[in-house]
Amino acid sequence: MARRPNRFTDEDFEILEGRASKxxxxxxxxxxxxxxxxxxxxxxxxxxxxxxxxxxxxxxxxxxxxxxxxxxxxxxxxxxxxxxxxDETVILSYLTPQQGAKKTAQLQRWVDRIIKDGDPIINEFCKVHNAAERHTLRQHALRIHRDMAKNLTEAELAESRLKLFNYVQQVALLSDN
Missing domain, CATH: 1.10.60 (Diphtheria Toxin Repressor; domain 2)
Known part of the structure; x- marks a missing residue:
């Protein structure tokens, strides 16, 4: 009996998109x-x-x-x-006063630079913050770029940016120790 080649469709990959790996x-x-x-x-x-x-x-x-x-x-x-x-945002907002407003503004600039410039800034961020995962940062940035390409609403883009900011904030909290 002849073997049928597996033909994957775009739909198969879209189902898996956005899911976290193990x-x-x-x-x-x-x-x-x-x-x-x-x-x-x-x-x-x-x-x-x-x-x-x-x-x-x-x-x-x-x-x-x-x-x-x-x-x-x-x-x-x-x-x-x-x-x-x-809710991650609530917990991080409770821990944020320990960081201070200056640190929060600095992290927001990191997020903006990661979205704008991509890999070089991600590598720089990972050098500064040892708890950072390059792959996770790239995935967040790619999702934001994909959302911008789909012309999603401002609220949906803000949600994607918030997820990236929460991750960056977590990494900063963990790297300070």
Whole structure:
């Protein structure tokens, strides 16, 4: 019996477009756990005021009391898992005052330069911020360029830019440590 060649259509690839690879998913989990560590550095009163689920607040407070290295690592994995259900923008906006307005403006300039100039700026950003992933930055930039080519509304473009800015902000928070 003759073998039929696999013929993939553009529709097959469009279904997969926008989905994160396993590596990207694992890196996102690691970033969330690291953000949990950032949140655990806040004082208990600030943690109680976080606009997140009560289980997450309890997990962060528990992490502050754990002294065993392996137990802390597992607890921060749990915190990272709980953080996935929360709005990234809210959590980052809560941690942003630690960075300051000057740092936020600087990160916004990085985002603008990444969108405008692409790979050379992405490489420069990765040298400055060791927690950055070139592939993820490229994917965000490509999505924004694709959205601009599709002539999407300003609100949809702003959403894509916000995703890139959130990623850049996360990387900056994690690289400062």
């Amino acid at each position: 590596t990207e998913q694992k890196k996102a989990v690691q970033r969330m756990a690291a953000l949990g560590e950032q949140l655990a550095q806040l004082n208990p009163k600030q943690i109680q005021q976080l606009p997140v689920d009560e289980r997450l607040i309890d997990a962060i407070l528990d992490a502050q009391t754990i002294t065993s290295h392996e137990a802390r690592r597992r607890q921060f994995q749990r915190v990272g898992k709980l953080l996935r259900n929360e």
